[in-house]
Amino acid sequence: MAPPDNDRPGSGSSGTPGQGSSGAQGSSGGFGWLYGKDGAAEPPPPAPRGRPQPDQPEATRVMPVQPRPDGAPPPRTAPRGSSVTPGRPSPAPAPGGAAGSGGTPPPPPPPGGGGSGGSGGSGVGGWFARRLRRPRFYVRTVLLVLLLWVVYTVAVPFVTWSTSEQVAFEPDGDRPAEQDGTTYLLVGNDSRAGLTAEQRKQLSTGNPDVNLTDTIMLLHTGSGPNVLLSVPRDTEVDMPGYGTSKINSAYARGGAPLLVEVLENETGIRIDEYVQIGLGGVADVVDAVGGIEVCPVERIKDKAAGLNIKKGCQTVDGTTALAYSRSRKQSALGDLERVRRQREVVSAVGTAVLSPWTVINPVRWYRLNKAVPTFFTFGEGMSSVGAAKWALAMTRVDGTQGLTCTVPVTDGSATTWDRDRADPLFGAIADDDTDRITDDQCTPNGVRP
Template sequence: MADRPRNGGPEDGRPHDSGRAGGQDAPYGWLYGKDRGGAREPRPEETRVMPVQPRDGARPRTPAASQPPRGPGAPPPRSPAPPPAAPGRPPRRSRRFPRPRARWVLLLLLAWLAYLVVVPVLAWNDVEKVDFEPRDNRPPEQPGTTYLLVGSDSRSDLSPAERRRLGTGGAEGQRTDTIMLLHTGSGPNLLMSIPRDSTIDIPGHGTSKINAAYAFGGPRLLTRTIEDATGIRIDHYVEIGMGGLAGVVDAVGGIEICPDEAMVDPQAKLDIEAGCQEVDGPTALGYARSRKTYERFGDTQRAQAQREVVSAVGREVLSPWTVLNPFRYWNLMTSVPGFFAFGENTGPVRAAMWALAMTRVNGDAGLTCGVPISDLAVTWDSERAPRMFQAIIEDDTDSIPRQLCTPTGLPKEVTG
């Protein structure tokens, strides 16, 4: 298209080039606001560019002309920012998978938990079950839970070499070397020893020492004898064989005992000094069953030592190291079937609850007592013993005073 003429016109005060207007520009006069005769006409409205409306969620394009020119050293243009998320829809997050090291740790943790569960379940399948519940004439159901813990002096399951090592004597005889009642409930746990030399009425066999009940009729007659004499209903039964105590002590790596004086008993393979010390299985067994060193105290001091050993074993069994050490855990769990027997109504969970309760019978956590007696002949106190039994029956161990719960069972004024 020809350039717009630069010569003036009437509007700018310069003479109009009539030759050009009427000449070659005449046909295009309408474009410059002139008619064919030279008169000015109004110019048509210039064409406008309508802005392009972006679609929803789309970013309007930036004209290339609006971008600043880039020189030789200019940085490359920035990539456009991601479009904003649609309203009402959460932004998409990238998935992050755990690192390989974290996955291995998780797998090892799961394997360890499985080991802790599977080992005792497999061991429990080999545990001996005992029918201990009397058939009739039992006390009614009572609040709380009472366990009968029996240490049997049967030696029939020990080899001659084991009997010599443990100092247990011959294989004849089967009596209860230890008798304890453990009560758990709303108050503090209570562990009460019953002296094996207690003279008591045994159903069908007259008056005799209480440990003879086991020899006459096994666990069932022993349970019946205790229930008749105390009025306390026995809910669960736990029996430890002669070699069981030594085996468990060795399985947990030994226990601590604190005798008040030096003890020497060749028959029990015992030779220890006074004071707290770590001992192995055979020594712990001799400490719990020695009769020679406790002669002047009768059976009361011996029962106290037995409670000390049982409580120490319970603490070691439930210590964190027992769980964290796989070899110690394996030795402990696999030693249970050979040394322990449980009542037929006791399962692995209840057995674990019993073991846990045995760790909470010392100090402020519980009470350890001898059955209330009036003399060293272990005659049950006719006034104090029924009070103790009634507190257990009513699950009211909180009300038991210290003068009623003494280590030997004797009144406080006698022991002090």
């Protein structure tokens, strides 16, 4: 027989403090099993050990949220360490099995094919491809090319011209005082030394023992127009130690110092620098610049000089240019016409040297400067900068930017100078006041107009 209800533990009639009817009622709601009440439900099954399922997160790891006013359920919060994004369904595994771990498909390759050699890779090819897409790459490349070109253009003359031979040219004894401006003596030596038999035949130079200066020019630069003045080779002068002789024999007898002494005594002009050109130098320089334009005023056929050229302007090579500047027997004025053609060739070479194509073309620029030390000789003390100044001055005597003259002579024989016109011309150069030179004093062949 079961005991009455009031005799059971927790009965309200037992008078036990803290246990009234309300306590029994509360115990029978869900915890009756704990008090041994009849009909109580079995205890809930224990929670499975291990990691909580994604849809049932552990209660201690879920942060409480405030209920929303509209009654919508709060978003689910993924437990710490879970790879599931809250509010998003997990991706379905790829058909046929997953390529990666956990059934997640591999990420798509980057654009461009990827890989170390592709344009979008991280290798050398990809790095270079990315550089090509940047505007700064092209700007820097252009600047680098320009810098290298400037260095090359400046360095080549300094390197090649520094190897040129230098000779003493200043005479002993009294000389004219220092003068304003700069006066260069340009000598075309007719020496065949250094030329092979084949070269002498090609250039029609003849006797290899000849050592005369058939080209003698004074180039003055200063405050006024540049002046290129030719001295006729047959001029008779007082030559110290040799009496009266033709001026072109001074070099063969006493070298550059004797020639400078004779010219300074006859003109009163102090010579500051000396430049000597061999026969082969003219041909090489002309060929290096791609030829020059000359304008013969008549047809010339000179077998001795190896020249056969028609009348009118035309482009000629080095061999023809040299023959054109040496020929004298087929012209009525002889040597006076020859010195005019020599100045024409010099001016044409200067124009070609300064043409943009000569400077821009690295091959032509190198050939031009390489020809200098082979056939050019400078006076002692001539620096590379001084040689460059001389070369630049030679480009400014083409008749439009400077004056080209022949020493005034009394007649076509060119043996005697016309002192009435020659001395004022010499004085203007010595005073560096070339603006006062008149047309009567400066003529192409030295004959009074």
